[in-house]
Amino acid sequence: MGVARRDCGGLGLGLLVVGCLILTGLELCNCGMTSSYVRNDDLSLDMPLDSDVFRVPPGYNAPQQVHITQGDYVGKGVIVSWVTPDEPGSNTVLYWAESSQLKSRADGFFRAYKYFNYTSGYIHHCTIKNLEASTCPYSPYCSSFLLVHLSELMSCLLQFDTKYYYEVGIGNTTRQFWFITAPKVGPDVSYTFGLIGDLGQTHDSNTTLTHYELNPAKGQAVLFVGDLSYADDYPLHDNNRWDTWGRFIERNAAYQPWIWTAGNHELDYAPELGETRPFKPYTNRFHVPYKASDSTSPFWYSIKRASAYIIVMSSYTAFGKYTPQYKWLQKELPKVNRNETSWLIVLMHCPLYNSYVGHYMEGETMRVIYEKWFVEYKVDVVFAGHVHAYERSERVSNIAYNVVNGLCTPMSDQSAPVYITIGDGGNLEGLVTEMTQPQPSYSAYREASFGHGILDIKNRTHAYFGWHRNQDGYAVEADSIWLLNRYWNPSQRSSVAAL
Numbered sequence: 001m002g003v004a005r006r007d008c009g010g011l012g013l014g015l016l017v018v019g020c021l022i023l024t025g026l027e028l029c030n031c032g033m034t035s036s037y038v039r040n041d042d043l044s045l046d047m048p049l050d051s052d053v054f055r056v057p058p059g060y061n062a063p064q065q066v067h068i069t070q071g072d073y074v075g076k077g078v079i080v081s082w083v084t085p086d087e088p089g090s091n092t093v094l095y096w097a098e099s100s101q102l103k104s105r106a107d108g109f110f111r112a113y114k115y116f117n118y119t120s121g122y123i124h125h126c127t128i129k130n131l132e133a134s135t136c137p138y139s140p141y142c143s144s145f146l147l148v149h150l151s152e153l154m155s156c157l158l159q160f161d162t163k164y165y166y167e168v169g170i171g172n173t174t175r176q177f178w179f180i181t182a183p184k185v186g187p188d189v190s191y192t193f194g195l196i197g198d199l200g201q202t203h204d205s206n207t208t209l210t211h212y213e214l215n216p217a218k219g220q221a222v223l224f225v226g227d228l229s230y231a232d233d234y235p236l237h238d239n240n241r242w243d244t245w246g247r248f249i250e251r252n253a254a255y256q257p258w259i260w261t262a263g264n265h266e267l268d269y270a271p272e273l274g275e276t277r278p279f280k281p282y283t284n285r286f287h288v289p290y291k292a293s294d295s296t297s298p299f300w301y302s303i304k305r306a307s308a309y310i311i312v313m314s315s316y317t318a319f320g321k322y323t324p325q326y327k328w329l330q331k332e333l334p335k336v337n338r339n340e341t342s343w344l345i346v347l348m349h350c351p352l353y354n355s356y357v358g359h360y361m362e363g364e365t366m367r368v369i370y371e372k373w374f375v376e377y378k379v380d381v382v383f384a385g386h387v388h389a390y391e392r393s394e395r396v397s398n399i400a401y402n403v404v405n406g407l408c409t410p411m412s413d414q415s416a417p418v419y420i421t422i423g424d425g426g427n428l429e430g431l432v433t434e435m436t437q438p439q440p441s442y443s444a445y446r447e448a449s450f451g452h453g454i455l456d457i458k459n460r461t462h463a464y465f466g467w468h469r470n471q472d473g474y475a476v477e478a479d480s481i482w483l484l485n486r487y488w489n490p491s492q493r494s495s496v497a498a499l
């Protein structure tokens with residue numbers, strides 16, 4: 001294992017640390033770091049179909065591939081999804097608070113799809129909402145029962161920051177899980193997000209997920225930046241690998257919400273197979289609450305969670321001027337109230353700033369269109385995947401260029417986001433190791449290793465981000481940074497490398 005080094009002339013690491021401490025609050029330290037860690041080039045294969053992580057739960061038609069995501073705008077709703085393989089079975093989720101014996105129910109629906117020679121199981125989606133009359137066992141009597149059974153009625157209502165158990169399936173093949181609802185939205189609410197991208201289903205993917213699960217920072221929800229199963233890397237886009245992926249992530253995704261972003265491997269566009277509807281498996285399997293944020297498409301939407309306003313964008317649906325995504329974001333950004341959600345976070349698959357050779361400049365068209373908005377609205381951090389490696393940028397912008405003025409170099413900009421590429425989940429395509437040289441000044445740290453991130457929001461002013469490599473212990477951070485909120489700390493230095 002190599003030791004990370006900074007390429008900063010003759011300065012030793014110790015001297016640099018002292019120097020950067022002095023610089024704190026004064027100016028940006030433009031000493032980009034390229035880790036010297038050299039990784040084994042061997043590609044990690046997908047785990048075999050009979051792996052224990054893909055195990056089918058016992059019992060006839062037992063629910064499998066259970067996963068949850070946020071089900072509304074503010075974090076009081078949960079979408080529960082699962083697959084029954086043999087017959088539709090029940091669409092119902094029973095749920096109850098940890099402190100209550102009274103079970104409430106929510107009813108969803110199922111769908112199935114065909115993809116070339118593959119037919120899916122019965123894919124269920126059920127939204128447990130804030131209070132939905134049809135989901136409440138007392139609903140036929142709500143008006144008369146309201147006063148005398150208020151406490152029972154309240155049990156139908158998902159409360160903030162509360163542990164709920166839930167159950168799917170029928171007969172002797174019911175399965176039970178739990179989740180904890182988000183805390184009430186507020187500017188100083190602390191919350192810990194995990195960051196995972198480009199996960200796939202290799203042995204490295206399994207290591208990444210295990211490291212996330214065992215990270216003592218204890219992520220409460222996963223921000224997933226796209227490229228899920230990599231089923232499309234198989235002949236005929238073998239959708240059985242969507243099923244194995246669903247079973248693989250269940251051990252975490254059934255217990256905490258994964259916030260979904262679509263990547264290029266979700267496209268599954270294969271006209272040679274007669275499959276011309278993009279995102280067909282993805283949209284059938286993963287539901288998101290896009291309508292809650294007035295979006296017209298599941299590929300771009302926003303949610304509030306704790307003190308964060310999270311905007312999900314799509315790199316692979318139209319985003320040019322006047323497109324639905326453009327017009328939605330144009331309306332969305334002014335709606336963000338930093339007095340309510342102090343942190344503004346954007347997720348997308350293709351990074352806008354990337355100094356690896358792989359996918360270099362692919363995000364340029366989106367950057368040209370949207371970067372000025374990210375600066376204007378003081379987005380704190382943009383997370384992306386796609387590049388199978390890790391990279392963190394300085395706070396820079398490249399919005400001055402107007403074709404004729406020649407101002408085409410990214411400049412330090414304290415109103416700009418930090419861009420973090422975290423497409424290092426560990427899929428079968430392996431790492432992108434070749435980097436552009438020399439390291440551009442916008443790149444603060446880069447390393448081609450598998451891993452995950454943790455964004456630990458402390459309050460309205462401070463958040464801590466750490467990057468955890470799979471080759472290290474669970475608690476070790478190979479890169480870390482204090483993020484100072486751009487709205488609440490506008491005049492202070494934007495980010496301080498954690499020591």
Ligand SMILES: [Fe+2]
Nearest residue numbers: 198227386423
């Ligand atoms: Fe990828």
